Amino acid sequence: xxxxxxxxxxxxxxxxxxxxxxxxxxxxxxxxxxxxxxxxxxxxxxxxxxxxxxxxxxxxxxxxxxxxxxxxxxxxxxxxxxxxxxxxxxxxxxxxxxxxxxxxxxxxxxxxxxxxxxxxxxxxxxxxxxxxxxxxxxxxxxxxxxxxxxxxxxxxxxxxxxxxxxxxxxxxxxxxxxxxxxxxxxxxxxxxxxxxxxxxxxxxxxxxxxxxxxxxxxxxxxxxxxxxxxxxxxxxxxxxxxxxxxxxxxxxxxxxxxxxxxxxxxxxxxxxxxxxxxxxxxxxxxxxxxxxxxxxxxxxxxxxxxxxxxxxxxxxxxxxxxxxxx
Amino acid sequence: xxxxxxxxxxxxxxxxxxxxxxxxxxxxxxxxxxxxxxxxxxxxxxxxxxxxxxxxxxxxxxxxxxxxxxxxxxxxxxxxxxxxxxxxxxxxxxxxxxxxxxxxxxxxxxxxxxxxxxxxxxxxxxxxxxxxxxxxxxxxxxxxxxxxxxxxxxxxxxxxxxxxxxxxxxxxxxxxxxxxxxxxxxxxxxxxxxxxxxxxxxxxxxxxxxxxxxxxxxxxxxxxxxxxxxxxxxxxxxxxxxxxxxxxxxxxxxxxxxxxxxxxxxxxxxxxxxxxxxxxxxxxxxxxxxxxxxxxxxxxxxxxxxxxxxxxxxxxxxxxxxxxxx
Numbered sequence: 001x002x003x004x005x006x007x008x009x010x011x012x013x014x015x016x017x018x019x020x021x022x023x024x025x026x027x028x029x030x031x032x033x034x035x036x037x038x039x040x041x042x043x044x045x046x047x048x049x050x051x052x053x054x055x056x057x058x059x060x061x062x063x064x065x066x067x068x069x070x071x072x073x074x075x076x077x078x079x080x081x082x083x084x085x086x087x088x089x090x091x092x093x094x095x096x097x098x099x100x101x102x103x104x105x106x107x108x109x110x111x112x113x114x115x116x117x118x119x120x121x122x123x124x125x126x127x128x129x130x131x132x133x134x135x136x137x138x139x140x141x142x143x144x145x146x147x148x149x150x151x152x153x154x155x156x157x158x159x160x161x162x163x164x165x166x167x168x169x170x171x172x173x174x175x176x177x178x179x180x181x182x183x184x185x186x187x188x189x190x191x192x193x194x195x196x197x198x199x200x201x202x203x204x205x206x207x208x209x210x211x212x213x214x215x216x217x218x219x220x221x222x223x224x225x226x227x228x229x230x231x232x233x234x235x236x237x238x239x240x241x242x243x244x245x246x247x248x249x250x251x252x253x254x255x256x257x258x259x260x261x262x263x264x265x266x267x268x269x270x271x272x273x274x275x276x277x278x279x280x281x282x283x284x285x286x287x288x289x290x291x292x293x294x295x296x297x298x299x300x301x302x303x304x305x306x307x308x309x310x311x312x313x314x315x316x317x318x319x320x321x322x323x324x325x326x
Numbered sequence: 327x328x329x330x331x332x333x334x335x336x337x338x339x340x341x342x343x344x345x346x347x348x349x350x351x352x353x354x355x356x357x358x359x360x361x362x363x364x365x366x367x368x369x370x371x372x373x374x375x376x377x378x379x380x381x382x383x384x385x386x387x388x389x390x391x392x393x394x395x396x397x398x399x400x401x402x403x404x405x406x407x408x409x410x411x412x413x414x415x416x417x418x419x420x421x422x423x424x425x426x427x428x429x430x431x432x433x434x435x436x437x438x439x440x441x442x443x444x445x446x447x448x449x450x451x452x453x454x455x456x457x458x459x460x461x462x463x464x465x466x467x468x469x470x471x472x473x474x475x476x477x478x479x480x481x482x483x484x485x486x487x488x489x490x491x492x493x494x495x496x497x498x499x500x501x502x503x504x505x506x507x508x509x510x511x512x513x514x515x516x517x518x519x520x521x522x523x524x525x526x527x528x529x530x531x532x533x534x535x536x537x538x539x540x541x542x543x544x545x546x547x548x549x550x551x552x553x554x555x556x557x558x559x560x561x562x563x564x565x566x567x568x569x570x571x572x573x574x575x576x577x578x579x580x581x582x583x584x585x586x587x588x589x590x591x592x593x594x595x596x597x598x599x600x601x602x603x604x605x606x607x608x609x610x611x612x613x614x615x616x617x618x619x620x621x622x623x624x625x626x627x628x629x630x631x632x633x634x635x636x637x638x639x640x641x642x643x644x645x646x647x648x649x650x651x652x
Contacts, residue, residue: 154584161584178351252493252506259487292487
């Protein structure tokens, strides 16, 4: 009889959930508003209901569930399952999420950070399936990272490994929310791309972006820059290439660090396709040793926006398996 | 009855060898001129004799030897044990070192690159003993790297992981022997430090280094810069601090990548002591997240110049153990 794991992606707007078989078949998926204003307890009740609803919908019951995994942003203790202060969930403070959910569901529950679960999702059933050594970069407000080596998530003793957005790419470079000046995420995130555009526009560059913003640079978005770059706007295209160049330099460090089989890129920016990947791949080839440079495939996420929720299920499965071995 | 592993560090000038017990006790050590001019076969015969001589000296025989490990520079296939073209051994080309030595010694023989074996040495019985997650940087002509995660050397599918000297720290930065422009080793190696000094001196900086070189900048050495910096020369001190700052920025990336318990520094430059470590540690603290920044101890090599030879023995022991499990 098939057994299942549940994955939950704890977003500030929506809770996404999925039920996945041990054979990595997705048997149910759902998405519900987070309703964070009500506080932790009702939200955790709602997550437990979501898992039960998926089991019911797929014709199974709680006895068929092996474990559940939860991906959340912000600092946490992945071993005890306590989330300290998720930036997207106001009012949450030191919530023992794993223990609370375990009480509600009666199965082992595991918590991990959102970039790690997204990376694991791509490794388990996405673009990185079949590899043993890969890295994932999630390009959004910041740049999140996840690293798989020896077929396992690299977490480090404090669970803070794979913070790939905080690799230094420029001495005395841009400040950002990173503790490191000149961090990759200051340039290669959507925030970084918008800032690159804004600096140019404020300096008087001509671009279709000027009229799109009506002179109010606060209206600039990453999507706007991508669109105008695709439509042939010279300045927007330069901004996009700059961003891709910085991203490529970060991946040069990744290639030399871990000799990965794949680097998987996630996030809205990857919709730009070749306009992004061609530049990134060129920069990586130009700046790496031949053997690891040729080995490393730089590819878009295979699971689209579901890397996180499916990865949460995958992490739960891996950690449940580890717990069985002990 | 105690069993032993032999380690050999295949240098261009000297062959260093050590015999180490399974309990990590060094029972014999020797060093002999490499005499590389005679070609591979006599040198491999000499290495086999060195191992036998150590066993004899320690009162044991070849039956007490479990395995032997060889550290060599340059590209190689660590799995087949073929060294392609060691830069310090002219005339060596595609030598099946592991197989040849195995034939001579009658025990499993293993080959690994010199930075990896040095890292493993520090992990196995040096400054990193007791950790599961650490990195080693060897500061010399270039910057070599070694990474231990999950208690194992990270090699990657091509054996080219942990090339930490080739992390990018500056976009469009210095060219060096690295394929990456602005690579860590362009600034933080001894070569990089000498170049930083030379650029300043050529631009007319005043320093005791001017008279030490007699105006011939080719005479500049890293040792000279360290000495004058220690003696209080303002410019030499600035050069040293610059070098340490770049090194610190590289370690910021290492801290964010793998959340290491320790970063161990090897090579002649570490003799500078606090003058080096104070700056490196400050830069790392200023540019990393609190938790991993405080976790990571940045320390000098515990085995001095013997990291490589003892690490070669350690790698042989680990790989021999792995082969027993299969």
